Amino acid sequence: MRLIVAEKPSLARAIAAALPTPAVRREGYLEAGDTCVSWCLGHLLEQAPPEAYDPRYQQWRLDDLPIVPSRWQLVPRPQARGQIAVLRKLLKRATSVVHAGDPDREGQLLVQEVLDHLGWRGPLQRLLVQDLNRPAVAKALARLEDNQRYQPLFAAAEARSRADWLYGINLTRAWTLIGRQAGYDGLLSVGRVQTPVLGLVVRRDREIAAFEPYPFYPLWVDLAVAAGELRAWWLPDESQPLDAQGRLLDPRPAQALAARLPGSQGRLATLEQRRKRQAAPLPYSLSALQVDAARRFGLSAKRVLDVCQALYERHQLITYPRSDCRYLPAAHHAEAARTLASACQHDATLTQWVQGADFGRRSKAWDDAKVGAHHALAPSGRPADLARLSRDEANLFRLIARNVLAQFYPPLETFETQALFEILDERFQAKGREIIEPGWKPLFTTRDDVPTLPTLHQGEAARVLGAEVESRETRPPEPFNDASLIKAMMNIARYVDDPAVKRTLRETDGLGTEATRAGIIETLLTRGYLVREAKALRASRTGHALIDSLPPAASQPERTALWEQRLTSIAEGNAAAQPFVDALLADLRQLLGQASAGKLDQALKAARQGAAPDAPKATRGKRQTAKRGGGQSRRRTASKGKPRTRRAKGSSS
Structure with a gap:
């Protein structure tokens, strides 16, 4: 009998569904012909508490520190004893075992430590499942690896x-x-x-x-040039009282200059213009998604993780979410048109974006060299009925799908201008940007905060229409x-x-x-x-x-x-x-x-x-x-002890 041990029940069900023989549910496992699929529940084992090594550690004393085990022990978590018993019985029947922990460092540990604890010494293969849809799991089952390859990850x-x-x-x-x-x-x-x-x-x-705020005094001028009007900002030189960021600390020089500027004539001394291409943002890692979701929707980092786990496990709409990678396997590129069309078919906005995508385009996101145990978050291909999802689930699914779809849109192309005017022997700077090709940008926003400038020519005349000194104050860092x-x-x-x-x-x-x-x-x-x-x-x-x-x-x-x-x-x-x-x-x-x-x-x-x-x-x-x-934590004297420590998978001290 072949035994496959998954990290959690949802993965076990997905594996069993991809086997050629229909699975029958048993107590603590699924049976499909000559293959049984069982599971862990996160960590079934935990590090033994100090008192397991020596009863005197039940009491907390400074003289006993540091506590360093000479031979490390693991003990079953109380709520895991039943599942450990199931695995022990299955291992006695097994002729081979497949390790199906999540494809990361912690996933490697939590299944292998149970197999080691229960004394398995037979053949052990490794199954790496990136997403839970049936075709992906079937492909993973067809390319099992020797678990020995992952011993450094376990170590x-x-x-x-x-x-x-x-x-x-x-x-x-x-x-x-x-x-x-x-x-x-x-x-x-x-x-x-x-x-x-x-x-x-x-x-x-x-x-x-x-932080102690202090005032500073920017000066702007409105200029008339041949093709229209624009606003430019004074660049005071180092003879003026400036802070480290070049901000003017004394209003009097700015006020004196502002009084002389209206009606003055100047010229465009330096004109720098360039065409710029910007590729779409890469697909999300979990942390990148947490950052964007907090900014857009006010979601906590934990809420984003919980929602992503639901999209992955319960709804099976996205790939493995706990990923630190923002790149996708090259092999996924050929399937992207079908996967995204299927995943997005029930949402009008996403469907419109799919229809506008050029699936022959290949961005830098498709890069096997930058994909490790995980790849970036992406739709699994299962149709997503967003009306049946919670608001947070729908919002995060749209973000994940959007960033993958954006890889099939042209780069954002802009025409950037930086103009330096000389007026009354002083320098004034204006910056502007014109969007030439919006590319992927409309999938993210239709707003552009950088102003456009009229057509400019090196050396052309500029006349001051007005000038003003603003009084601003430095701001402390944001909490x-x-x-x-x-x-x-x-x-x-x-x-x-x-x-x-x-x-x-x-x-x-x-x-x-x-x-x-x-x-x-x-x-x-x-x-x-x-x-x-x-x-x-x-x-x-x-x-x-x-x-x-x-x-x-x-x-x-x-x-x-x-x-x-x-x-x-x-x-x-x-x-x-x-x-x-x-x-x-x-x-x-x-x-x-x-x-x-x-x-x-x-x-x-x-x-x-x-x-x-x-x-x-x-x-x-x-x-x-x-x-x-x-x-x-409880009221106690210095001689009192403490209960055992418990550890959840993936937690950090």
């Missing part, structure tokens, strides 16, 4: 799991214990991803709080929201000062993964370290105090982003896992050595006196599950 996922446990358990225990000494009765959770994300928000909040925080996590190199580290981080995926970023934000909200103020995300008083009490290295993005880079190197077979864990332990001991109750006490007092918001009452003092961080 990286296992190292990540163990490292998260080491980091989260030890630092959370340390800071919670010194928190008690400082008079804080609650869990202080520290994680290798969540804490740097919190640090980003704390530092942004402080930039805003410390983070879901869109900007996800984008910051994606592009973390922007928040790093060290040039060498910045160059390195540009090659990584940033903080967290496509699957975990939404969960990280929600975890920080649940634990009361972040609060929502309308659409803004702000750090709470506790969040500020936690960041202030930690060594800077624990709240900066460099450590965890470089961590992800090392894990990628392991996943690609270019590095071993043990040196990564050894380096982590060295860092961990150094961080634990800097735990200070006095410093935390000062940070808590400063936070209470600051302007940061307090966490909502529903969150403060709440009994919270701290993933990989040590269980629930």
Whole structure:
């Protein structure tokens, strides 16, 4: 008997439906002839809690840290025991097994760790399913691979799991214990991803709080030229009082010039014009979709992930959503006309876009070299009746379909002009743009914020019709929201000062993964370290105090982003896992050595006196599950222990 083990029931059903023999449902699996298809429920196993290694760890003591298992143990999650029993029985009957976890690092781990735990040593193949429609699954079943090829991916996922446990358990225990000494009765959770994300928000909040606005004074002129009128802006030279952005800080020079300008004659000194072609935005990765959906529809990152999972699993309308890739396999290009026509047939707008597409066109999105375990989000080809979907489901499906359809439209072609006028020995600049070929642009917007300019000729005369000095004020940075925080996590190199580290981080995926970023934000909200103020995300008083009490290295993005880079190197077979864990332990001991109750006490007092918001009452003092961080927060003395830690698939500390 061949046993196929899927990551979740929805994938198991899709696999069974693609088999040549109709499947019969059994308890915990589907049977189709000589093939049985069963499933995991996310992670069936979790890292054993500290007390499983030594009963003394039931009590939290600083003297026991760091806790480092000599031989790692996994234990069944309580709600997973029944399914583990089903898999154990099926493995006893099996002659071969197919690993059908999701095509990513975590998917490789959660099925393989169960097979290893249950002692399977027979033939093991790997099935990679990108979308759940029957033809796609049938093709995947026809090209099974040897699971041995994916051992580096498993090694990286296992190292990540163990490292998260080491980091989260030890630092959370340390800071919670010194928190008690400082008079804080609650869990202080520290994680290798969540804490740097919190640090980003704390530092942004402080930039805003410390910001002191100042006025600046732009001067514009309205000019008459041969072909019409336009507006140009004064470019003061360095002899004037300017800030770093070239803004005038003293109104008097502008006012004196404005008084002399009306009726003055000048000339077009420099004219730069070029025709520009802009390709359509690429199809979405999950994070890119989360950013756009937050801006357009105000959806949280978690809501976008949940809706995409529904579109993928329940409705089977899109391909695998937890993807960090924005490219599509070359083989999908030939099927795109049929797939998109089928997927979009029930929506008038999408149908119109399909009819306007040139499916013979091939954009840079079709690139096998840039497709890894995942490809970009795309319609599966199953007809989407948007009237039967929720509003959020329909909106996100339209975005996903639109970005793929845009690949079959011409580039946006514009004629860009930059004109530099000389008037009264001063320079004035005007910029304009004319759309020549809208291409893909109407699928996204019909608005163009850049003005057009009349036809201009080098050296032509210009007469000043009027001039005015405006009084403006600098503005503080915007607080983070879901869109900007996800984008910051994606592009973390922007928040790093060290040039060498910045160059390195540009090659990584940033903080967290496509699957975990939404969960990280929600975890920080649940634990009361972040609060929502309308659409803004702000750090709470506790969040500020936690960041202030930690060594800077624990709240900066460099450590965890470089961590992800090392894990990628392991996943690609270019590095071993043990040196990564050894380096982590060295860092961990150094961080634990800097735990200070006095410093935390000062940070808590400063936070209470600051302007940061307090966490909502529903969150403060709440009994919270701290993933990989040590269980629930409850009133206890320093000698009391804590319940076991639980970990969900894809979560990050």
